[in-house]
Amino acid sequence: MPHTNRQWKLAARPTSLITPDVLQLSESPIPAIADGQALARVKYLSIDPTMRVWMADTPQYMPPVQLGEVMRCLGLAEVVESRHPTFKKGDKLSGFTGMQDFLLLSADDKYPPQKLPSIPFLSDINFLNLLGGAGLTAYFGLLDVGKPQSGETLVVSAAAGAVGSIVGQLGKIHGCRVVGIAGSDEKCKWIKDDLGFDAAVNYKHADWKEKLAAAILRACQRRKPELVIPARARILFAIASLCPTLGDWIVRKKSG
Numbered sequence: 660m661p662h663t664n665r666q667w668k669l670a671a672r673p674t675s676l677i678t679p680d681v682l683q684l685s686e687s688p689i690p691a692i693a694d695g696q697a698l699a700r701v702k703y704l705s706i707d708p709t710m711r712v713w714m715a716d717t718p719q720y721m722p723p724v725q726l727g728e729v730m731r732c733l734g735l736a737e738v739v740e741s742r743h744p745t746f747k748k749g750d751k752l753s754g755f756t757g758m759q760d761f762l763l764l765s766a767d768d769k770y771p772p773q774k775l776p777s778i779p780f781l782s783d784i785n786f787l788n789l790l791g792g793a794g795l796t797a798y799f800g801l802l803d804v805g806k807p808q809s810g811e812t813l814v815v816s817a818a819a820g821a822v823g824s825i826v827g828q829l830g831k832i833h834g835c836r837v838v839g840i841a842g843s844d845e846k847c848k849w850i851k852d853d854l855g856f857d858a859a860v861n862y863k864h865a866d867w868k869e870k871l872a873a874a875i876l877r878a879c880q881r882r883k884p885e886l887v888i889p890a891r892a893r894i895l896f897a898i899a900s901l902c903p904t905l906g907d908w909i910v911r912k913k914s915g
């Protein structure tokens with residue numbers, strides 16, 4: 660076992676894209692546990708767009724990370740030592756591990772991690788993607804907010820991202836014709852060939868608006884005329900219905 664705990668701490672608040680001075684690596688001794696505490700070794704980190712939001716000192720859905728604090732981050736960890744009432748040695752955990760090697764857990768933690776269930780043939784890493792925040796966001800965002808109906812056309816932005824790639828596949832399962840928007844030809848090929856999207860548009864091509872309009876029109880023309888009534892012909896914008904894209908957020912903050 661290593662002797663030090665490496666931690667990435669927030670050293671400066673980004674004003675636009677994240678630059679190397681925003682996070683600073685520091686090393687400190689691995690903390691000793693007291694009664695009611697446990698020590699967990701962090702195995703995986705999930706680097707998510709929302710971390711950019713946590714770095715900003717603005718009102719948001721969680722307290723912003725303060726300068727000098729370990730950067731908040733979702734991850735997977737395993738308990739290596741415990742005097743904690745809930746977690747025992749060997750437990751695998753998912754939650755806010757922070758960007759660090761070791762996480763000290765206390766009985767009164769405000770955001771305690773959850774124990775991972777042991778499911779045969781399922782890798783723990785799935786709890787950071789399909790069965791984690793990305794999968795839950797895609798599932799409830801599309802099905803509870805978007806409420807897609809079979810035969811509708813679903814347009815997914817950031818379609819090759821963690822959430823968008825799941826939204827598109829859920830849309831197919833629910834009988835939608837799915838059009839994805841992504842930022843490279845390679846991503847477009849992946850969502851079409853491997854994930855089964857019906858069409859993909861690269862927004863970095865000059866004629867992307869025409870291509871998107873054509874892809875949507877193709878979808879509507881395929882439908883039987885009697886089905887093309889306003890409620891059934893509506894187009895669902897999946898991720899846009901949930902949250903602004905990362906790029907939008909950065910641009911909005913830049914312009915004040």
Ligand SMILES: NC(=O)c1ccc[n+]([C@@H]2O[C@H](COP(=O)([O-])OP(=O)(O)OC[C@H]3O[C@@H](n4cnc5c(N)ncnc54)[C@H](OP(=O)(O)O)[C@@H]3O)[C@@H](O)[C@H]2O)c1
Pocket residue numbers: 707708709791792793794796817818819820821822823840841842843846898902903904905906907909
């Ligand atoms: N993951 C979660 O658990 C979760 C939960 C709740 C909400 N969300 C929200 O859902 C949206 C998508 O999240 P995600 O986890 O799918 O993200 P992701 O896997 O990191 O994908 C984000 C995509 O956004 C596009 N993008 C546009 N402008 C960008 C920029 N300036 N920097 C980086 N990427 C940029 C990129 O795709 P292109 O190259 O195709 O443009 C990138 O692949 C975000 O708004 C996020 O806050 C995510």
